[in-house]
Amino acid sequence: MSRFYDRLIKKYYNLRNINRISELSFEERIELSSDILSSMNKSGINLFRRILPTKRKIDDSKFEIRSNVEIINLASNDYLNLTKHPKVIERSISVSKELGIGAGSVPMLTGTSDYHKQLENRISNFLKLEDCLTYNSCYAANIGLLDALLKPGDVAIMDNLVHASIISGCQKVKHSYFLHNDIDSLKNTIKKFQDYKNKMIIIEGVYSMDGDIPPFDDIAQIARENKALLLIDEAHSIGVIGTKGRGIRFTSNNLNLESGDIVTGSFGKGLPGVGGFVAGSKNLISYLYFMSRPFLFSTAIPPNIAASVITAIDLIENETEVTAKLGQNIKQFKNGLERIGLNVNRSDSAIFPLIIRDEMKVIQATKHLQNRGIYVSPIFYPVVSKTRSRIRISVNSGLSSNDIEYCIDEIKDIKSKFL
Numbered sequence: 037m038s039r040f041y042d043r044l045i046k047k048y049y050n051l052r053n054i055n056r057i058s059e060l061s062f063e064e065r066i067e068l069s070s071d072i073l074s075s076m077n078k079s080g081i082n083l084f085r086r087i088l089p090t091k092r093k094i095d096d097s098k099f100e101i102r103s104n105v106e107i108i109n110l111a112s113n114d115y116l117n118l119t120k121h122p123k124v125i126e127r128s129i130s131v132s133k134e135l136g137i138g139a140g141s142v143p144m145l146t147g148t149s150d151y152h153k154q155l156e157n158r159i160s161n162f163l164k165l166e167d168c169l170t171y172n173s174c175y176a177a178n179i180g181l182l183d184a185l186l187k188p189g190d191v192a193i194m195d196n197l198v199h200a201s202i203i204s205g206c207q208k209v210k211h212s213y214f215l216h217n218d219i220d221s222l223k224n225t226i227k228k229f230q231d232y233k234n235k236m237i238i239i240e241g242v243y244s245m246d247g248d249i250p251p252f253d254d255i256a257q258i259a260r261e262n263k264a265l266l267l268i269d270e271a272h273s274i275g276v277i278g279t280k281g282r283g284i285r286f287t288s289n290n291l292n293l294e295s296g297d298i299v300t301g302s303f304g305k306g307l308p309g310v311g312g313f314v315a316g317s318k319n320l321i322s323y324l325y326f327m328s329r330p331f332l333f334s335t336a337i338p339p340n341i342a343a344s345v346i347t348a349i350d351l352i353e354n355e356t357e358v359t360a361k362l363g364q365n366i367k368q369f370k371n372g373l374e375r376i377g378l379n380v381n382r383s384d385s386a387i388f389p390l391i392i393r394d395e396m397k398v399i400q401a402t403k404h405l406q407n408r409g410i411y412v413s414p415i416f417y418p419v420v421s422k423t424r425s426r427i428r429i430s431v432n433s434g435l436s437s438n439d440i441e442y443c444i445d446e447i448k449d450i451k452s453k454f455l
Contacts, residue, residue, distance in 0.1 A: 378447075
């Protein structure tokens with residue numbers, strides 16, 4: 037079986053290798069990818085686009101993979117389980133009956149409803165920023181913002197672990213990276229671009245693969261000292277960290293809510309649904325109206341989603357138990373991992389990476405846990421570097437204390453076999 041995994045990984049790397057795949061015809065490229073998926077399906081690995089059952093959901097944290105066989109879900113980004121909250125569902129149904137299930141057009145034509153504007157106002161008020169614009173994904177929000185705002189002669193200075201959407205959005209302009217969460221590296225990097233009129237520093241509130249939180253106060257200070265805009269992708273932090281789940285800006289010792297900061301975020305994680313947003317100054321949002329191509333040329337998010345997210349924000353802000361249960365589960369899970377000898381002192385986010393550094397072992401460990409009733413995400417290149425392959429665990433508020441203890445015991449077992 038190990039030889040099979042080796043061959044499978046080699047095929048996968050050939051598919052991702054730009055030099056190797058450039059030598060192949062269209063047909064050969066397509067055949068290679070089809071061969072990889074077919075091999076996985078035959079072996080029962082199914083690491084790519086695994087299909088979850090839809091008719092046999094048990095509760096917020098478990099589902100049935102076959103009749104009467106439960107599995108604990110440690111792979112979802114629905115951290116607060118708000119996609120299943122009765123008030124969120126009720127609101128979605130109500131607005132769907134009122135307006136249908138789609139926006140029907142791009143935002144600049146007939147795709148903007150009252151619910152879209154209400155959501156944008158609700159987000160900007162929640163984040164203490166002046167205005168907001170919604171997109172049909174956070175990927176589109178990041179690319180739409182960066183492509184519109186950054187021009188030749190500007191520079192983007194990014195943490196080297198930022199999301200792929202940020203990297204894609206900066207490809208057409210001068211850009212540079214600083215070492216992950218390293219203040220000295222950021223200082224040294226930004227010194228190289230002192231003569232640039234327009235500088236932007238880009239970080240995440242919680243890093244999606246490592247679960248750690250950047251030193252926000254220090255980074256914000258460097259941005260101010262160097263007259264740089266600070267962009268924070270809060271996709272994995274809103275609803276999870278900060279006062280009332282408002283994200284990393286609300287964990288700061290010296291809370292700085294100047295309108296010069298820009299926040300992007302998602303409706304597919306702590307906030308439920310699908311879509312994304314950019315929040316910042318009124319002038320910035322006005323600029324994006326005219327200059328952001330994903331906003332101009334993509335159909336708006338469905339109005340029932342917009343209304344549902346408003347309800348979710350109300351719940352996060354006003355019902356403390358919504359975020360409190362997640363906090364309890366994060367603490368219990370973190371303590372459990374430390375108890376079995378795993379170093380997880382990175383943050384208090386809902387994301388816990390189990391670094392394995394070997395793709396074959398990642399596949400084997402994932403399959404082992406699934407056979408033991410635990411559903412996790414295998415992560416390897418190009419999502420992370422080849423030396424940082426891992427299992428990514430996402431804790432959610434639907435887990436019971438017994439669920440968490442069972443998962444810790446099973447992780448202890450794979451620790452001795454694969455970590």
